[in-house]
Amino acid sequence: MATSADHQRAVVADDLSISYIEHGSNRKHEAVSGISFELEPGEILGVVGTAGSGKSALGRILSGRRRPGKGEWPFITGGTLEVVGMDLRHPSRLDRRRIDLDIGYLAQDSGDQLRNDLTVAENIAEPILSRDRTFDRKRLGRAAAMLIDAVDLELGMLGKFPFELSRGQRQRVAFAQALIVEPSVLVVDEPAQGVDIIARPALFSLLERINVARNCTMILLSHDLRAIERLTKNVLVLDRGFVLARGTIDEVLTDPHHAYLKRMREAREYALTPLPGLVERETLAAMDLVADGLFGDPDPEQLGADAERSAREQLVSQRAEFARFHTDDAEEKE
Structure with a gap:
């Protein structure tokens, strides 16, 4: 039985075993x-492993999502798992209603799962509207705009449909969709999967800001240690379903005893440089807004400043002779 201290932890996995039914057969695979492992609120854990190591199955189970009838969808066969106090092996009716609100989940193919009959804005808002059709549409629209800006996409994409976007753009929309409910735990499977290398710094910066501002617990699953290391030094290394190591990256890679750990250390030595690309100032500002909260009252001063900037930019676009005033003003602020 879990103690009261366990409920204060964000994640508690105890002797957890996960299986799935192999596609096209009735054979169970572990x-x-x-x-x-255990995670405190606000802790970030990187789960590292090659294809077939079990990390994606773990991510699906940690997300609490269930898809009855879907082949190869994993299920818990042993041990216990609690996430923000919810029993994910035997969830209650209340737990099942809470899961999608308390646990954010971004799978490798989340962008491909967006509904093509909904606009980008409607897809982002769907996790909330599917539960409350009376939710304030104006607040939702503002939140969707903040999120699309924070994931470094143009606001004009809000009115488009997923089939009009590239795969990487769809994945960033799915990223925004996972954040719209402001989850207390976020599970991300391959955070850089399919995302343009220039856009990756924005996504990692957004994760970092949300973690700091909202004490959001994060589990990042990846084969790429470089991606994990941008956000945390704490890792759990999986190999064929078993834990090879748990600790900081330096601890795990010091005098490695396993061939996979040795390859990880070699790869790390060649990949210590940061990802290329810069995050635009406007995107950074949008990230701060998202991190501080999506549904708070807007700052009147900020709204006024935004309106003034928009009017100035419109004037410059219409009257080229005023461009020098816009440039001088920008230089003074810098």
Whole structure:
């Protein structure tokens, strides 16, 4: 039985085993075998492993999502798992209603799962509207705009449909969709998957800001140690469903005893430089707004400043002779 202290932790996995039914057969395959770990609120854990290591199955289970009838969708076969106080092995009716609101989940193919009959804005808002059709549409629209800006996409994309976007753009829309409910735990499977290399710094910066501002617990699953290391030094290394190591990256890679850990250390030595690309000032400002909260009352001074800037930019676009005033004003602020 879990103690009261366990409920204060964000994630408690105890001797957790996960299996799935192999596609096209009735044979059960064990993806994860007897792993245990705990996460405090606000902690970031990187789960590292090659294809077939069990990390994606773990991510799906941690997300709490269930898809009955879907082949190869994993299920818990042993041990216990609690996320923000919810029993994910035997969730209650209340737990099932809370899961999608308390746990954000971005799968590798989330961008491909967006509804093509909804606009980008409607897709982002869907996790809220599917539960409350009376939710204030104006507040939702403002939140969707903040999110699309924060994931470094143009506001004009809000009115487009997913089939009009590239795969990387769709994945960033799915990223925004996962954040719209402001989850207390966020599970991200391959955070850089399919995303243009120039856009990746914005996504990692957004995750970092949300973690700091909202004490959001994060589990990042990836084969790429460089991607994980941008946000945390704490890792759990999986290999064929078993835990090879748990600790900081330096601890795990010091005198590695396993061939996979040795390859990780070698790869790290060649990948210590930061990802290329810069995040635009406007995108950074949008990230701060998202991190501070999507549904708070807007700052009147900020709204006034935004309106003034918009009017100035419109004037410059219409009257080229005023461009020097716009440039001088920007230089003074810098």
